[in-house]
Amino acid sequence: MRIKDIGRTELASERSDSIVKSSGKPAAAMAVRQAAGANALATADAVKKKLEEMSKFFPPGMKVMYPYDTTPFTKVSIDEVVKTLFEAVFLVFIIMYVFMGNIRATLIPTIAVPVVLLGTFAVLGFAGYSVNMLTMFAMVLAIGLLVDDAIVVVENVERIMSEEGLPPKEATAKSMDEITSALIGIGLVLSAVFGPMAFFPGSTGVLYRQFSITLISAMLLSVVVALILTPVLCASFLKPVKAGHSPSESAIFFMRPFFIVFEYTFGLIRGIYVRFVAFSLRVKVIFLVGYVVIVAAVFILLQQMPTSYIPDEDQGILLVQVRLPAGSTLEQSEAVISKVRTYFLENEKEAVENVMTATGRNFGGQGQNLAMSFVKLKDWKLRQRPDLKVKAVAGRAMGVFSKIKEGQVIGFPPPPVMELGMATGFDFQLQDREGLGHEALTAARNQLLGMAMQDSRLMAVRPNGMDDTPEYRVDVDWDKAGALGVPLNTIHSTLATAFGSAYVNDFIQAGRVKKVYVQADAPYRSLPQDLERLYVRNMAGKMVPFASFASAHWSLGSPKLERFNAFPAMNIQGQPAPGHSTGEAMAIMEQLVSKLPQGISFDWSGLSYQERMATKQGPVLYAFSIFVIFLCVAALYESWTIPFANLLMLPLGVFGAIVAASLRGMPNDVYFQIGFLTTMGLSTKNAILIIQFIQERLEKGQPLLEATLDAVKTRFRPVMMTSLAFFFGVLPLAIANGAGAGAMNALGTAVCGGMLSATFIDLVFIPLFFVLVSEWFGEKRKGQAA
Numbered sequence: 209m210r211i212k213d214i215g216r217t218e219l220a221s222e223r224s225d226s227i228v229k230s231s232g233k234p235a236a237a238m239a240v241r242q243a244a245g246a247n248a249l250a251t252a253d254a255v256k257k258k259l260e261e262m263s264k265f266f267p268p269g270m271k272v273m274y275p276y277d278t279t280p281f282t283k284v285s286i287d288e289v290v291k292t293l294f295e296a297v298f299l300v301f302i303i304m305y306v307f308m309g310n311i312r313a314t315l316i317p318t319i320a321v322p323v324v325l326l327g328t329f330a331v332l333g334f335a336g337y338s339v340n341m342l343t344m345f346a347m348v349l350a351i352g353l354l355v356d357d358a359i360v361v362v363e364n365v366e367r368i369m370s371e372e373g374l375p376p377k378e379a380t381a382k383s384m385d386e387i388t389s390a391l392i393g394i395g396l397v398l399s400a401v402f403g404p405m406a407f408f409p410g411s412t413g414v415l416y417r418q419f420s421i422t423l424i425s426a427m428l429l430s431v432v433v434a435l436i437l438t439p440v441l442c443a444s445f446l447k448p449v450k451a452g453h454s455p456s457e458s459a460i461f462f463m464r465p466f467f468i469v470f471e472y473t474f475g476l477i478r479g480i481y482v483r484f485v486a487f488s489l490r491v492k493v494i495f496l497v498g499y500v501v502i503v504a505a506v507f508i509l510l511q512q513m514p515t516s517y518i519p520d521e522d523q524g525i526l527l528v529q530v531r532l533p534a535g536s537t538l539e540q541s542e543a544v545i546s547k548v549r550t551y552f553l554e555n556e557k558e559a560v561e562n563v564m565t566a567t568g569r570n571f572g573g574q575g576q577n578l579a580m581s582f583v584k585l586k587d588w589k590l591r592q593r594p595d596l597k598v599k600a601v602a603g604r605a606m607g608v609f610s611k612i613k614e615g616q617v618i619g620f621p622p623p624p625v626m627e628l629g630m631a632t633g634f635d636f637q638l639q640d641r642e643g644l645g646h647e648a649l650t651a652a653r654n655q656l657l658g659m660a661m662q663d664s665r666l667m668a669v670r671p672n673g674m675d676d677t678p679e680y681r682v683d684v685d686w687d688k689a690g691a692l693g694v695p696l697n698t699i700h701s702t703l704a705t706a707f708g709s710a711y712v713n714d715f716i717q718a719g720r721v722k723k724v725y726v727q728a729d730a731p732y733r734s735l736p737q738d739l740e741r742l743y744v745r746n747m748a749g750k751m752v753p754f755a756s757f758a759s760a761h762w763s764l765g766s767p768k769l770e771r772f773n774a775f776p777a778m779n780i781q782g783q784p785a786p787g788h789s790t791g792e793a794m795a796i797m798e799q800l801v802s803k804l805p806q807g808i809s810f811d812w813s814g815l816s817y818q819e820r821m822a823t824k825q826g827p828v829l830y831a832f833s834i835f836v837i838f839l840c841v842a843a844l845y846e847s848w849t850i851p852f853a854n855l856l857m858l859p860l861g862v863f864g865a866i867v868a869a870s871l872r873g874m875p876n877d878v879y880f881q882i883g884f885l886t887t888m889g890l891s892t893k894n895a896i897l898i899i900q901f902i903q904e905r906l907e908k909g910q911p912l913l914e915a916t917l918d919a920v921k922t923r924f925r926p927v928m929m930t931s932l933a934f935f936f937g938v939l940p941l942a943i944a945n946g947a948g949a950g951a952m953n954a955l956g957t958a959v960c961g962g963m964l965s966a967t968f969i970d971l972v973f974i975p976l977f978f979v980l981v982s983e984w985f986g987e988k989r990k991g992q993a994a
Contacts, residue, residue: 215729216729219717219722222725225538226567226568227565227566227567227568228564228565228567229549229565230273230275230562231549231553231563232546232549232553235273237564237566247338248278248282249279249282252277252279256274259272273562273564275563275564275582275584276584277584278523278525281523281525281947281948284588284947284948285521285948287947288944288947288948288949289344289345289948289952290344292348292941292952293347296936296937296938297351297937299936299937299940300321300355301314301318302936303932303933304318304355304929304933306470307932308362308363308366308929309467309471310366310446313362313445315445316358316362316438316441316442316445317355317358317359317362317438318355319437319441320354320355320357320430320434320437320438321351321355324350324426324433325347325350325426327426327429328347328350328422328425328426328429331425331429332421332422332425335421337418337421342415342418342422343418346418346419346422346423347422347426348937348938348941349419349423349955349959350423350427350430351937353426353427353430354426354430354433355937356430356893356930357394357431357434357438358433358434358438359926359929360387360391360897360926360930361383361384361387361391361434361438361439362438362446363926364383364386365379365383365446366379366446367922367925368382369446369448373448375448376444376445376446376447376448377443379442379446380443381439383442384439386901386904387900388435389844389900390896390897391431391435392844393840393844393896393900394893394896395427395428395430395431396840396843396844397840397841397844397889397893397896398423398424398892398893399424400836400839400840401833401836401837401886401888401892402419402420402424402427402889403420403424403833404833405417405419405829406421408829411818411821412878415878415882416829416878416882419882423886478925481924481971482917482921482924484972485917485971485972485976486913488973488975488976489916489975489976492979492980495972499973502859502860503859505863506859509866509867509870510862510866510876513866513869513870513875514788514789514791514875515789515790515791515819515823516789516790516875516876516877517790517815517818517819517877517878518877518878518879518950518954519624519874519877519879519950519951519953520621520623520624520950521624521947521948521950521951522591522599522621522947522949523598523622523624524584524586524587524588524598525582525583525584525585525622526583526598526601526602526605526620527571527580527581527583527619527621528545528580528582528605528609528617528618528619528620529570529571529572529620530544530545530570530579530580530581530616530617531570531578531615531616531617531670532577532578532615532616533615533675534577534676534677535577535677535678536576536614536615537576537577538568540614541567541568541578541579543614544579544612544614544615544617545567545579545580545581546565547612548563548617549581551605551608551609552581552583555608556601556604556605558590558596559585559586559591559596559601560586560601561585561586562583562584563581563582564581564582565579565580567579571672572671572672572673572674572779573767575677575767577674583601585598588947592945598621602620602621606618606619616670618668620633620668623815624950633781633782633784633790634781634782634783634784634793634794634797634812634815635779635781635813635814635815635817636780636781636782636810636812636813636816637773637777637778637780637810637811637812637813638652638653638656638777638778638779638801638808639772639773639775639776639808639810639811640652640777641809642806644805644807646765648805648807648808649777649808650676650778652804652808653778656780656797656801656804657780659800659803660797663800664785665784665785665792665793666782666783666785666793666796666797667782667783667784667785668783669782669783670780670781671778672779673768673770673778674766674767675766676764676765676767677765678763678764679762679763679764679765680760680761680762680763681761681762681763681765682703682739682760683758683760683761684699684757684758685757688757689758692746693746693752694744694746694752695746698745699744699758702744702754703742705726705727705728706728706733707733709725709727710725710726710727711725712724712725712726736760736762739754740753740754740755742754772811772813775809777811780797782797790815790816790819791823791876794816794819794820797810798810822877822878823876829885830884830888833885833888834858834888837854837855837888837889841855841892841896844896845903849981850903850978850981850982852977853895853974853977853980854895854896854899856973856977857892857895857966857970857974858888858891860891860966860969860973861890861891861962861963861965861966861969861970862884862887862891862965863965864887864964864965864966864969865883865887865958865959865961865962865965866961867965868957868958868960868962869883869957869958869961872953872957874953874954879951879954879955879958880954880955880958882958883954883956883957883958883959883962884958886959886962887958887963890931890934890962891966891970893930894927894931894967894971895970895974897926897930898920898923898927898971898974898975898978899919899974899978901918901922901923902975902978905918905919912979916975916979917975924971927971928967931966931967932967934963935960935963935967938956938959938960939960941953941955941959942956942957942959943956944956
């Protein structure tokens with residue numbers, strides 16, 4: 209007997225329940241994931257290189273395409289950050305030159321930049337980190353920080369030469385005696401701010417850790433450079449200046465008028481500032497009331513800020529998920545996904561490069577009523593207009609897809625962290641905590657979806673799973689089967705082979721190994737009564753009709769049973785409406801769940817879980833950083849009271865960060881928290897620069913108020929110079945536009961806003977609070993000093 213006598217054979221695809229097309233043409237899809245610890249860019253390059261070698265042997269008309277590749281976004285984002293890095297160096301150079309008026313003095317801090325950056329890269333390599341967006345963001349922040357120490361040294365040397373007429377070498381030696389402890393203190397305090405970040409767990413800890421290691425390395429190396437290299441360069445590069453003259457007088461001739469005007473204007477501003485400080489010391493109560501108002505505003509605004517995890521990014525990819533009613537056929541799903549493909553290829557030609565569609569599965573499961581699409585957008589350089597960004601394309605698409613009546617079609621950008629879910633917005637798990645059953649959980653899910661659809665603050669709320677489908681349930685009478693001598697495994701294998709398929713063996717064709725599957729032909733397995741055609745061989749070798757020991761009936765059941773943290777669960781995904789954050793959307797979902805029956809609860813997964821963890825970790829991180837700052841400053845001043853003057857500055861810098869982020873409609877996310885901490889460190893840095901000089905004058909016997917006014921006058925220039933250098937160094941992040949702009953804007957906005965308030969508000973309150981602390985705890989300080 210041959211197979212052709214009882215059936216037929218054919219060469220076909222291994223699976224017939226899926227249809228894949230690329231821009232409407234037949235395709236075969238293959239997914240590749242990097243191994244744990246592997247580099248994504250290196251993996252992608254290796255795969256593309258191998259496929260390029262293999263493509264030489266492809267049949268005519270076949271080619272390789274990459275409809276979904278995350279590495280181009282990574283490459284372009286890093287390029288954007290590198291460009292921002294150079295912009296930051298250039299802006300810092302300009303600020304230093306404007307304030308110093310001397311190209312030689314300007315070059316000295318500039319030389320510190322490559323030295324410290326190279327050292328930082330060495331530390332990152334030793335720690336096992338790669339050059340990525342996080343480390344490069346930290347490098348941009350480090351540009352402003354690392355030149356601060358060198359600026360403080362150079363400015364103080366020039367001031368001493370200008371006031372006392374000392375030669376560069378002697379002026380450098382005297383300058384280092386005055387500011388060495390301040391430089392060490394600044395380095396320790398900033399390290400203390402970022403140090404606790406390295407010890408936080410989870411995905412948030414991974415983000416924090418790379419910032420922390422990078423910034424601490426750059427900060428400590430900059431202190432070393434400022435203590436060793438910068439003094440040598442000052443003694444060698446700087447030219448002598450006569451007492452009473454300014455180094456800018458030797459500037460390039462066509463720049464001298466500018467510097468004369470600048471010095472005159474700066475002198476006026478400094479005079480106004482000193483008089484304003486003197487006024488604040490006379491009417492302390494008014495300024496204390498103002499400080500209380502600012503602190504109250506900080507707490508109120510921080511509580512009202514919407515929360516999020518990390519900003520969404522234009523990654524050059526748009527995902528589409530299609531879900532038809534249960535029981536829909538593969539052909540019906542293909543018809544709907546074809547409409548999606550046609551829309552993008554015909555109506556979004558300016559933005560879309562390629563559309564790959566897959567019918568028979570989506571991100572929630574596998575079934576004939578499901579489909580999905582990967583829409584690859586054109587290069588970011590070709591999509592500069594706002595209407596060609598991924599969110600704009602997704603918004604227009606959703607307007608069209610909402611009119612498709614055959615099923616639910618949702619288009620959305622991928623999440624910013626691909627390993628944490630498959631969608632932006634929130635990732636919600638509805639759980640049956642009390643064993644109410646599948647029907648009760650399904651009813652609760654439908655009730656929750658109905659309430660979510662009526663809330664205008666939510667959009668695209670959808671189940672990420674599969675609906676219950678009609679099932680033909682076979683009930684086997686095991687007693688009868690045993691009496692008839694039918695083995696259990698034979699019953700199972702017969703059903704599986706006839707209505708599903710069974711792997712038999714392999715054969716070789718044209719030098720390639722192919723699999724052999726066997727199953728009943730379509731006309732004999734398409735109807736319920738086809739079950740009666742089956743026979744099973746019993747232990748005696750006789751054929752027993754299947755119907756003699758089994759019956760069947762129709763029922764409704766889930767094709768996919770899901771659990772989350774050991775409880776029966778159903779996944780729901782959604783997004784906040786425009787103008788709302790994911791934190792608000794999550795809070796709304798929690799409120800809606802409280803209206804569901806007793807026993808139905810929830811949990812968060814993916815990005816939403818990380819957002820909840822980051823929100824809880826934030827206050828702990830701030831508190832521990834403040835505590836470590838206090839200890840470092842106390843050790844620097846050898847006093848338990850003076851550090852309070854530094855700590856009281858922290859809310860003033862934070863005020864600017866919160867206001868700037870709120871004005872731009874940005875939420876409280878991980879990048880905001882990093883900017884928040886950076887601002888805290890910068891506020892402390894400015895306080896150290898001023899308080900150190902006040903103390904030196906107090907030790908020389910000057911009265912408190914006179915020493916304070918003298919110090920603020922002397923330190924006004926370096927504080928303004930370092931603060932503005934840092935502000936303009938970070939400004940390119942705040943105004944970046946392109947790949948990775950979401951994270952850059954979030955970080956840059958918080959730091960720039962915080963830097964402005966930490967400079968212009970702190971400069972008034974630093975001397976005020978030092979005087980108040982000295983007056984309130986003066987006797988105690990004297991006793992400690994003695």
